[in-house]
Amino acid sequence: MHSSITIVGASLAGVRAAEALRSEGFEGVIKLIGDEAHIPYDRPPLSKSFLEGEMTSEKLSLLTKEKITELELEIRTGSKASKLDIDSRTLEIEGEVEGFDALVIATGARARKLPNTEKINGIHTLRSLDDSIEIRDSFKSGNPKVVVVGGGFIGCEVAATASAFGVEVTIVESQDVPLSHVLGEEAGRVISKLHTDNGVQLKCGVEVQEFKGENQVEAVLLKDGTLLEADVVIVGIGATPNTEWLEDSGLTIENGVCCDQTCLAAPNIVAAGDVARWDHRGYGKSIRLEHWDNAAEQGKHAALRLLQTDSEALPYAPIPWFWSDQFDRKIQLAGISSPGDDFEVIVDSPEEGRYTAIYGNAGRLRAVLGINRPRHVMQFKSLMEEEASWKEALDFARGIG
Amino acid sequence: MRVVVDFDLCESNAICMQIAPDIFEVRDDDFLYVLDETPSEDRRSNLEESVQRCPKQAISIEG
Numbered sequence: 001m002h003s004s005i006t007i008v009g010a011s012l013a014g015v016r017a018a019e020a021l022r023s024e025g026f027e028g029v030i031k032l033i034g035d036e037a038h039i040p041y042d043r044p045p046l047s048k049s050f051l052e053g054e055m056t057s058e059k060l061s062l063l064t065k066e067k068i069t070e071l072e073l074e075i076r077t078g079s080k081a082s083k084l085d086i087d088s089r090t091l092e093i094e095g096e097v098e099g100f101d102a103l104v105i106a107t108g109a110r111a112r113k114l115p116n117t118e119k120i121n122g123i124h125t126l127r128s129l130d131d132s133i134e135i136r137d138s139f140k141s142g143n144p145k146v147v148v149v150g151g152g153f154i155g156c157e158v159a160a161t162a163s164a165f166g167v168e169v170t171i172v173e174s175q176d177v178p179l180s181h182v183l184g185e186e187a188g189r190v191i192s193k194l195h196t197d198n199g200v201q202l203k204c205g206v207e208v209q210e211f212k213g214e215n216q217v218e219a220v221l222l223k224d225g226t227l228l229e230a231d232v233v234i235v236g237i238g239a240t241p242n243t244e245w246l247e248d249s250g251l252t253i254e255n256g257v258c259c260d261q262t263c264l265a266a267p268n269i270v271a272a273g274d275v276a277r278w279d280h281r282g283y284g285k286s287i288r289l290e291h292w293d294n295a296a297e298q299g300k301h302a303a304l305r306l307l308q309t310d311s312e313a314l315p316y317a318p319i320p321w322f323w324s325d326q327f328d329r330k331i332q333l334a335g336i337s338s339p340g341d342d343f344e345v346i347v348d349s350p351e352e353g354r355y356t357a358i359y360g361n362a363g364r365l366r367a368v369l370g371i372n373r374p375r376h377v378m379q380f381k382s383l384m385e386e387e388a389s390w391k392e393a394l395d396f397a398r399g400i401g
Numbered sequence: 402m403r404v405v406v407d408f409d410l411c412e413s414n415a416i417c418m419q420i421a422p423d424i425f426e427v428r429d430d431d432f433l434y435v436l437d438e439t440p441s442e443d444r445r446s447n448l449e450e451s452v453q454r455c456p457k458q459a460i461s462i463e464g
Contacts, residue, residue, distance in 0.1 A: 016453075044456060292456055293416070293454060293456070296453065296454060297454070300453075321416070323414055323456065325412070330412065330413070330414070332414070372431060374413050374414055374415035374418075374427050374431070375415055375418070375427045375428070375429065375431075377415065378415045378416065378418050378419040378427070381419055382419055
């Protein structure tokens with residue numbers, strides 16, 4: 001048994017890893033090391049209720065002082081890990097080398113930025129508490145014109161929240177239909193309409209040429225020549241896993257830390273959350289997810305893996321699930337959809353704001369999308385866990401449509 | 402043991418319903434209903450999973 005377990009990355013996956021170790025009876029030292037100055041906090045509200053101003057930062061906290069004491073965590077905030085060597089079993093943290101017995105890598109991902117935008121005020125990405133506070137302050141100052149670059153889930157959530165401040169918002173999206181790479185074009189159009197119905201402007205099928213303004217952003221020039229006035233720009237073009245510090249570690253890094261089916265990256269080293277790419281037995285390929293539910297569950301699974309022998313270890317093979325709140329709609333997707341999937345709309349009730357659709361391929365149910373239909377999403381998610389066929393899914397749909 | 406839901410926090414994500422359908426149900430009106438407020442002890446591990454996986458941390462267990 002290990003005498004100590006080090007967790008690098010103090011967000012949801014790291015916190016859940018620590019909690020799981022204690023509830024499994026691990027009595028050794030647990031070190032939880034994070035590079036942000038704050039005590040671990042929850043991120044989903046940063047683009048929704050916290051950004052809107054309905055929530056205090058204390059309410060975001062994932063760990064109270066009492067909980068840290070109860071779990072006997074050695075927690076270090078503001079401490080960045082810069083190196084790992086799996087042969088000597090050492091980490092470098094803030095320039096100091098220290099050994100470890102077993103390691104959870106949970107360093108997450110960071111928002112991708114557009115080149116040459118660092119020095120222009122008013123251009124933001126949204127990942128951290130500090131980002132959300134800055135953006136919220138900018139929504140409140142004067143009556144700013146807001147441009148959101150990227151019509152993915154973060155971009156759509158920020159646009160919806162911004163419009164609640166009564167400010168003018170435009171989404172610029174390079175695809176013809178926002179979210180069509182995840183939801184397909186037909187369902188993507190349902191979300192697009194939700195935004196235009198609520199006064200958000202959409203500029204689709206076009207990319208950003210450049211930002212105008214010396215020190216402070218003043219406008220966004222698009223490649224089709226459109227010039228959008230902008231006081232605040234939020235760039236939501238995806239995230240990059242934080243693996244640079246692991247480059248010479250001896251681990252395999254390919255758009256994430258590569259792990260086996262059980263989340264093991266090397267003997268006594270696991271990875272979890274947005275930074276982890278693992279072999280998902282159910283899909284027969286390696287995947288990496290950036291979902292709240294996955295960070296929570298994988299954090300737990302990966303940590304417990306460190307307490308198990310190879311023969312005890314179980315594969316981690318969940319049906320992915322996430323939600324996105326936009327305006328008064330709860331959008332949820334369970335499973336993984338792919339371009340060219342069979343697609344069947346089960347419920348489409350614009351007056352109630354409700355929508356359910358399912359995706360299938362190779363004769364299997366692969367995903368379900370629900371808008372204000374959490375009940376349906378969970379019912380189809382259960383069917384996916386039972387490896388339901390596309391026909392079984394359609395039969396079930398007939399009973400609820 | 403007693404199931405307590407903070408309905409001010411609950412957003413009806415319904416993940417609890419998937420984990421413990423005998424205890425939680427999100428109905429067609431989109432509200433969560435607790436079907437069994439005092440489940441038997443053998444339901445504890447499922448309940449704990451519901452507590453952990455609720456994105457709003459709206460569920461707690463007393464006792």
